[in-house]
Amino acid sequence: MVHVNETFTKLPGSYLFSEIAHRVAAFQAAHPDVRLIRMGIGDVTQPLPPAAITAMHRAVDDLAYRETFHGYGPEQGYPFLVETICEHDFRRHGLKVTPDEIFVSDGAKSDTGNFGDLLDTDNRVAVADPVYPVYVDSNVMAGRAGHLGADGRWSGITYLPCTAENGFKPLPPSERVDVVYLCSPNNPTGVALTRSDLAAWVDYAREHKTLILFDAAYEAFVRNPDVPHSIYEVPGAEECAVEFRSFSKTAGFTGVRCGYVVVPRSVKVWTADGVAVALNALWNRRQCTKFNGASYVTQRGAAAIYTPEGQEQVRRLIDYYHENARTLLEGTRRVGLEAYGGEDSPYVWLLSLIHI
Numbered sequence: 590m591v592h593v594n595e596t597f598t599k600l601p602g603s604y605l606f607s608e609i610a611h612r613v614a615a616f617q618a619a620h621p622d623v624r625l626i627r628m629g630i631g632d633v634t635q636p637l638p639p640a641a642i643t644a645m646h647r648a649v650d651d652l653a654y655r656e657t658f659h660g661y662g663p664e665q666g667y668p669f670l671v672e673t674i675c676e677h678d679f680r681r682h683g684l685k686v687t688p689d690e691i692f693v694s695d696g697a698k699s700d701t702g703n704f705g706d707l708l709d710t711d712n713r714v715a716v717a718d719p720v721y722p723v724y725v726d727s728n729v730m731a732g733r734a735g736h737l738g739a740d741g742r743w744s745g746i747t748y749l750p751c752t753a754e755n756g757f758k759p760l761p762p763s764e765r766v767d768v769v770y771l772c773s774p775n776n777p778t779g780v781a782l783t784r785s786d787l788a789a790w791v792d793y794a795r796e797h798k799t800l801i802l803f804d805a806a807y808e809a810f811v812r813n814p815d816v817p818h819s820i821y822e823v824p825g826a827e828e829c830a831v832e833f834r835s836f837s838k839t840a841g842f843t844g845v846r847c848g849y850v851v852v853p854r855s856v857k858v859w860t861a862d863g864v865a866v867a868l869n870a871l872w873n874r875r876q877c878t879k880f881n882g883a884s885y886v887t888q889r890g891a892a893a894i895y896t897p898e899g900q901e902q903v904r905r906l907i908d909y910y911h912e913n914a915r916t917l918l919e920g921t922r923r924v925g926l927e928a929y930g931g932e933d934s935p936y937v938w939l940l941s942l943i944h945i
């Protein structure tokens with residue numbers, strides 16, 4: 590008899606989105622003349638930058654000829670993309686990331702969800718609250734989350750409250766945690782962590798041998814000079830942090846699928862006997878076994894984002910979403926709602942509800 594991986598059966602359905610759909614339908618039925626703007630579930634709305642489209646058209650043509658055809662590519666990503674990422678996103682900003690520390694993927698959801706493959710089930714995991722659900726659910730699937738309480742929280746997970754009182758910033762806990770997911774700028778609150786906020790986390794991580802899984806999917810939205818684009822701007826982070834990036838929000842790649850993860854060679858994890866193991870080699874092994882690379886066409890499109898035209902087009906896209914966020918923030922505040930975020934992020938977080 591085939592046995593199920595029971596951790597999967599522990600996961601409740603996602604009641605949040607069905608509840609939202611239910612309430613919206615009821616409201617619309619009661620108020621058929623009201624024009625609704627739905628702001629609950631996000632996706633990009635603008636088409637891809639023309640530079641990416643042109644590059645992908647060309648890449649499709651490459652596949653049509655024996656001389657330029659591409660089959661399986663390197664699991665870690667094509668050098669033309671990896672080198673470009675390394676130069677533009679890190680070296681140019683004085684950060685010492687090397688190409689062999691970059692792994693191109695089909696997006697940050699897969700990477701953040703898969704990374705737990707490398708970590709034992711006995712690790713204590715911390716997440717911000719509220720949180721991007723992937724971090725919690727992938728730990729439930731891995732059997733790392735314990736039991737679901739009546740309050741909707743898992744016994745094996747440490748929740749770091751993000752409230753108006755602490756500016757929606759997760760703070761290092763007094764207890765020890767082994768792994769922490771940090772997302773800055775944050776989905777869903779729209780709040781970003783400053784250099785000193787991140788320095789406090791890096792100090793904590795180095796003291797406790799904690800691994801920071803840093804999700805920088807919204808890095809392109811950062812405007813405040815005190816907010817780092819990369820956690821590696823904080824000294825010491827290269828010893829304790831892995832960074833996830835995505836082209837989804839930066840360049841409208843949600844449907845194309847491309848992202849990457851930085852796993853510095855100096856980040857270590859430990860065996861039960863206290864032997865240090867380099868995470869970079871483990872992730873490389875994991876990817877080579879379970880992933881065959883992002884498509885050639887996709888990677889050509891992603892590389893085009895870094896050309897001067899691509900950069901200019903991306904800048905305009907980000908400006909557009911910033912303007913939406915600013916309109917939302919100002920509009921919601923004007924009608925008396927308590928709203929946060931929207932400055933280093935496309936997201937605005939509302940604390941109060943409108944009762945019509």
Ligand SMILES: *Cc1c(COP(=O)(O)O)cnc(C)c1O
Nearest residue numbers: 696697698721776806835837848
């Ligand atoms: C959108 C998003 C991602 C990126 O997902 P992709 O798989 O790259 O599309 C990652 N993390 C967070 C918090 C996000 O909101």
